[in-house]
Amino acid sequence: MGTVVSLELRDQGIPADAVDAVFGHLHEVDARFSTYRPDSEVSRLGRGALEPSAASAEVRHVLAVCEQLRRDSGGAFDAGRAGRDGRLDPSGYVKGWAVEEAAWRLDDAGAHDYLINAGGDVVARGEASPGHRWRVGIRHPDQPDKVAAVFAVRDGAVATSGTYERGDHIVDPRTGQPARGLRSLTVVGPRLGFVDAYATAAFVMGLAGLAWVATHPGHEALAITDDDRLVWTEGLARYLVSGTGAATALG
Amino acid sequence: MIVIPRRAATAFVGTVVVVLLLFGFKTPDQSIGATTGGSAGVVADGGTTSGSTGSSGGTGPSDTGASGAGSATAPTATPAPSAASGSTQVTGPTVSTRYGPVQVRVTVSQGKVTEITALQLPSGGRSGRISEVAEPILHDEALSAQSAQIDSVSGATYTSGAYEQSLQAALDQAGI
Numbered sequence: 001m002g003t004v005v006s007l008e009l010r011d012q013g014i015p016a017d018a019v020d021a022v023f024g025h026l027h028e029v030d031a032r033f034s035t036y037r038p039d040s041e042v043s044r045l046g047r048g049a050l051e052p053s054a055a056s057a058e059v060r061h062v063l064a065v066c067e068q069l070r071r072d073s074g075g076a077f078d079a080g081r082a083g084r085d086g087r088l089d090p091s092g093y094v095k096g097w098a099v100e101e102a103a104w105r106l107d108d109a110g111a112h113d114y115l116i117n118a119g120g121d122v123v124a125r126g127e128a129s130p131g132h133r134w135r136v137g138i139r140h141p142d143q144p145d146k147v148a149a150v151f152a153v154r155d156g157a158v159a160t161s162g163t164y165e166r167g168d169h170i171v172d173p174r175t176g177q178p179a180r181g182l183r184s185l186t187v188v189g190p191r192l193g194f195v196d197a198y199a200t201a202a203f204v205m206g207l208a209g210l211a212w213v214a215t216h217p218g219h220e221a222l223a224i225t226d227d228d229r230l231v232w233t234e235g236l237a238r239y240l241v242s243g244t245g246a247a248t249a250l251g
Numbered sequence: 252m253i254v255i256p257r258r259a260a261t262a263f264v265g266t267v268v269v270v271l272l273l274f275g276f277k278t279p280d281q282s283i284g285a286t287t288g289g290s291a292g293v294v295a296d297g298g299t300t301s302g303s304t305g306s307s308g309g310t311g312p313s314d315t316g317a318s319g320a321g322s323a324t325a326p327t328a329t330p331a332p333s334a335a336s337g338s339t340q341v342t343g344p345t346v347s348t349r350y351g352p353v354q355v356r357v358t359v360s361q362g363k364v365t366e367i368t369a370l371q372l373p374s375g376g377r378s379g380r381i382s383e384v385a386e387p388i389l390h391d392e393a394l395s396a397q398s399a400q401i402d403s404v405s406g407a408t409y410t411s412g413a414y415e416q417s418l419q420a421a422l423d424q425a426g427i
Contacts, residue, residue: 008402120406128402139406147404160406186405 018109078173097193157192181206
């Protein structure tokens with residue numbers, strides 16, 4: 001059980017050490033933040049075995065950002081109630097944040113063009129090939145061999161919240177009930193941490209979440225509704241390669 | 252578990268697939284509906300343009316130095332090259348997932364992948380549903396990646412990782 005992280009690196013001559021550092025960083029973050037490790041800082045915080053003031057700088061930073069996200073989203077994103085049994089679970093921000101932080105190891109090593117996909121959440125740096133943006137497909141919710149849309153991204157991040165087959169339904173922390181109205185919601189923006197958190201919050205908000213995402217400069221969103229409509233924010237057009245309602249076949 | 256295909260020697264170009272025990276994995280307690288909706292109408296817009304409440308921006312420092320990845324275990328690919336009319340077939344290793352084993356075979360002709368076949372996918376009950384969803388999209392993705400049409404998919408899944416892992420090992424064996 002875990003998140004699959006893949007890295008596609010288009011630069012030549014990047015040392016393997018830099019790649020190791022990317023995944024090493026992700027492991028370190030996991031050790032601190034995993035809610036599935038009873039000894040992680042987050043687990044200890046969640047059960048009251050660790051005072052927030054005694055937590056590491058990284059954990060305190062993440063908790064501060066999560067609090068900011070909670071207020072900004074009116075409680076639709078709430079790390080304090082996201083976990084099992086309503087416990088602390090900042091994963092909705094941590095995963096994307098960790099990938100961004102890890103990616104800096106590649107930047108430091110001189111990499112310009114690469115794509116990291118962490119369980120369907122994507123950081124796309126530079127270009128896929130000279131003059132061509134990275135093409136990121138958005139999975140169709142019920143047609144397995146199709147994507148519902150294709151984004152072209154340069155130096156951006158894409159995250160999708162939804163049920164898909166993993167089926168981890170998203171609970172509205174404001175009500176404790178499963179969120180309804182959308183099948184998936186995708187956000188594109190500059191940094192995966194916020195992109196991922198916005199996708200989580202906006203999915204819970206339903207269609208209103210689209211407008212909420214668009215209030216954040218540089219962020220756009222695409223939703224697939226329960227009645228199979230595609231709905232998107234006005235500024236998404238510059239990313240949208242295809243996705244006009246009819247499912248678009250890959251390849 | 253970390254699996255880094257052998258391409259990561261000193262420098263490389265390509266794909267590294269790593270399975271991380273990262274951030275847990277929520278219990279699937281709700282299956283995807285069997286709806287077959289045909290994605291009808293289109294509603295454009297629905298958005299307002301950028302307003303003010305910007306909470307986006309800076310991520311703070313992370314001063315934990317990278318101490319390198321843990322054990323990098325090369326996948327135990329079991330090459331099974333068998334020439335068939337100018338093409339070569341290579342079978343990737345079996346990769347375990349919580350839903351069952353995943354294994355793929357690639358057919359290579361003149362340096363290009365011409366076919367990817369899933370030899371083993373989880374089957375039965377919920378797992379069957381998952382594999383049905385996971386396999387075809389990656390089949391297309393892997394093929395289309397060659398023609399640079401789709402580079403990645405947002406909203407991908409756990410099972411897909413094992414598929415990629417077996418696929419990558421097979422590609423490495425095939426020298427792609």
